[in-house]
Amino acid sequence: MNRFGNPDRNRAVAVWLFATAALVFLMVVVGGVTRLTGSGLSITEWKPIMGAIPPLNDAQWAQAFDKYKQIPQYAQVNAGMTLGEFQGIFWWEWLHRLIGRLIGLVFGLPLVVFLLCRAAPPRSVFRQWAMPDRLIWRCVVLLALGGLQGLIGWWMVSSGLSERVSVAPERLATHLGLAFVLFAGLIWTGLEAWNGEDHGRPPSGWARGATLLVCLVFLQCLLGALVAGGHAGLVYTDWPLMNGAVLPPADWSLGVGAFLHDQALTQFNHRLVAYGLLIAVSIYAFQAWRWRVAEGMGAGAFILAGVVWMQALLGIVTLIHAVPLWLGVLHQAGAAVVLAAATANLWVVLRAQPRIFISGPRSMGR
Incomplete structure (x- = not known):
């Protein structure tokens, strides 16, 4: 308009x-x-x-x-x-x-x-x-x-x-x-x-949480690119362990470059941040439901949590099947969907108008 x-x-x-x-x-x-x-x-x-x-x-x-x-x-x-x-x-x-x-x-x-x-x-x-x-x-x-x-x-x-x-x-x-x-x-x-x-008055804790989730999603996308670039998804295709170990031997002779080029380390880092993101987004969605801070925030939180969990499950299936073309493409597309959901969620949070509670818990960070 x-x-x-x-x-x-x-x-x-x-x-x-x-x-x-x-x-x-x-x-x-x-x-x-x-x-x-x-x-x-x-x-x-x-x-x-x-x-x-x-x-x-x-x-x-x-x-x-x-x-x-x-x-x-x-x-x-x-x-x-x-x-x-x-x-x-x-x-x-x-x-x-x-x-x-x-x-x-x-x-x-x-x-x-x-x-x-x-x-x-x-x-x-x-x-x-x-x-x-x-x-x-x-x-x-x-x-x-x-x-x-x-x-x-x-x-x-x-x-x-x-x-x-x-x-x-x-x-x-x-x-x-x-x-x-x-x-x-x-x-x-x-x-x-x-x-x-529109200048909302988002609860500061929720704004920080939503920003953290965007940063974690973006970091996970970059780590996924390192896995893809190093063809690390074609090795260690078992889960939850990697060839029977938490972390197989990495080539530390590469120094800092091991974080970019070693197949074991890049895949391990991608898995580790995925676990952290799953925990963070689950806590965020649960708190959004429990505290009901502002209109629209709950829906955004649950949509984000849903797509993150779907992407994690898709990543596991893609890995254990050694990255067939259609699953690999679907997983990369899923990363973009997760980033879109995290971005939209942060936008909603920053424009949110907090609810006024007569009784019960107050919003996070207030």
Whole structure:
């Protein structure tokens, strides 16, 4: 609603932001397929503009295949691959990059339109599409982060073109982490555009708790990326122990790098934070039900707890089946869903109006 009535709210802007978030979610899913099929290194060049055009004839396909044959992944993993098999992995990486370009257009062009509408006369029909003042800098930051994501994507791919047969795990974690920052930022800003500015009075304890949960979810996403980048989900596929031990021997000769590259340690850390997150979100949801602090907070807490538990169970099933493609992709998509729920929950908490109790317990932190 922004028919000259509430200049702080624009639901057209909100729909645009949510649509862009949906595209980012799609890119995360396709990125998961790209990683699990070993397709990420099939395109060995970074051409932001001309790279949108795939090979169009036999000669161009042969040239692209010849370039792929020059990298270690072909020699050590895919030697003898046919052109048809190469095309199979090429199209996944090409689609992943195409969605990235599409996100740039879907976000960038409407942003210009919404900003130009601000220059329209106050009673003009175009004025209703003007972006609220307080959202401008947020959208500009999101646009800049989107551009940075493209650079980081190539930085990630380049790590697997000379000395490795896959991308560096820490670069994969950086790439996925920034995608999740963009995803959460789009959701948060979309909620702000849909509802307008509102200064609630959240109980301080609940605000801290909701913030902690967002941080734990994001950390768990990064640890999951390290597991994926190091192919650590393909080893120690028993649960709850790891090859019959709590923590199998780790290669500590790597020093601090063991936390990034050792398969046993990265999987152990991913499991450990998962347990901590399960405990924290369960306590949070129980307390939200018990104290009934503010309208809407209970629902948000229970939804978050539900998706976290579902994601944990999915992670166990994915692990014990040695990460089949469909389960691996579903688990990565689940991580995005959990982050969306945690982000929305924090947004609700920060806008909450505490209940006034006549008797009984008072809200946490008050």
